[in-house]
Amino acid sequence: MNDDSMLMHSDAQPYHFAAGDSLGYLLYRSVARPGMQRDDLERILHHARDRNRAAGLTGCLHHEDGLFFQWVEGPRFRLFRLIDVLREDDRHLNFTVLDQGPLQQRLFSDWEMRFSDREAASLLEWLAERRDRAGSDQDDAESIAAFMRSMNG
Template sequence: METAFFLYRSRTELTAKSGQCTDILNEARARNLDLDLTGYLHLEDGRFYQWLEGPAEPLALVRDMILRDPRHRNVEFLWQGDLPERLFDGWRMGFGTSHPGTLFDWVAERGVKVSDLQDFARGLRDFMLNALPTKSI
């Protein structure tokens, strides 16, 4: 069975330590458990970056919710499609924030072309996969 996915970025005023950011993460984990979705959310420099995967119908519902959520502005879908299997299996929602070795340090070290959206999207996916700790959340 194929798995649908999307990767987006959005602007936000939230910080990683804000109560609203904690709310987003807790809501996402509960909703993803109910809808059989998995993924990773990264917050850096006023932007959310999120990979989300699972059955197409629930994924489309969450996509619509994100587009309507005022905590996300200027939502831009960078990549979407189908996969033969999940990349974030067991991760209801991994989460990362700015710290040494952050997203832009990581992509610069690997020569990812940020101006090329396809290259950036693949680099972002790889960054998220690389950032996963060994314990599922």
């Protein structure tokens, strides 16, 4: 899944912050619509990157075992709008916000939307290992955010 089309950076003009924009992040999990194909994923990514570039959003989308995990960062008012749009998107179900809040510095400033999947690294295995170590059965947002950060080098 991680060929050039999925990893590509975009070369269009970035959004420029206006005075008063405050930076925030959103982390959510959802269930991919059954039967989702690689083409569908490419379409989602392509469109998301176009929109994010215009909106000054960056982040990382992970797809594994029919689940999506996405970290999005940027101007907070844009994130609030994106949440409303994502909730209505029938290409995924059970949209669940895991965490959101203010952010000091972007983690994915070079990415309109990075993409990863099990072939790149398994988030579900990462979570299972952390659960074993911690003796807890919580897939906590902090562990998912730590995985996302680890994907960025």
